[in-house]
Amino acid sequence: DSGVTQTPKHLITATGQRVTLRCSPRSGDLSVYWYQQSLDQGLQFLIQYYNGEERAKGNILERFSAQQFPDLHSELNLSSLELGDSALYFCASSSRPQHTDTQYFGPGTRLTVL
Amino acid sequence: DAKTTQPPSMDCAEGRAANLPCNHSTISGNEYVYWYRQIHSQGPQYIIHGLKNNETNEMASLIITEDRKSSTLILPHATLRDTAVYYCIVRVYSRDNYGQNFVFGPGTRLSVLP
Numbered sequence: 467d468s469g470v471t472q473t474p475k476h477l478i479t480a481t482g483q484r485v486t487l488r489c490s491p492r493s494g495d496l497s498v499y500w501y502q503q504s505l506d507q508g509l510q511f512l513i514q515y516y517n518g519e520e521r522a523k524g525n526i527l528e529r530f531s532a533q534q535f536p537d538l539h540s541e542l543n544l545s546s547l548e549l550g551d552s553a554l555y556f557c558a559s560s561s562r563p564q565h566t567d568t569q570y571f572g573p574g575t576r577l578t579v580l
Numbered sequence: 581d582a583k584t585t586q587p588p589s590m591d592c593a594e595g596r597a598a599n600l601p602c603n604h605s606t607i608s609g610n611e612y613v614y615w616y617r618q619i620h621s622q623g624p625q626y627i628i629h630g631l632k633n634n635e636t637n638e639m640a641s642l643i644i645t646e647d648r649k650s651s652t653l654i655l656p657h658a659t660l661r662d663t664a665v666y667y668c669i670v671r672v673y674s675r676d677n678y679g680q681n682f683v684f685g686p687g688t689r690l691s692v693l694p
Binding site: 574 | 621623624685686
């Protein structure tokens, strides 16, 4: 158990809909990262937040957005969903780096868009 | 793109040492080598990381060549539960831009056989 929690575990929805994925980082971790893993693309970095502020963006679509709240949990919002958005979505967290910055991953949310 | 190359798959007999190679010939002086694994569709699990010295923890050993262009992850006594995809990642640590994302390649699928 990494200490990172994600809800829900599974999500099934229809094209065109909007969903919200939630992540709670490990206790004390200030950074949250979101990754997408689809069958044909592997693990892809989407976005990172540190202490409420966006720090880095990867291959995140404009239909997707995220935020980190004062209690440090984060939400990933996916809108106008398409079939190709079906994937595993992972959240990872890390503490403020001292020597290195190891990321610890949650169990993921499996999104199925029908 | 991932900066590492790994064999796509390997087999190992249960109880034997599993030696997973990774090439990172373009690694820079401030880049660390990280290893993660992913069991089935679970969240990636941190294993070990290093800069230039060999490292050992309760899970594995990491051997980095003197020129740092390659490394080997060693699982000393592989069990069936070690069957997973193993990812070797190089990542810069920067005090000014800490918390950088990981770039995952396709990894090595290790099958531990009874």
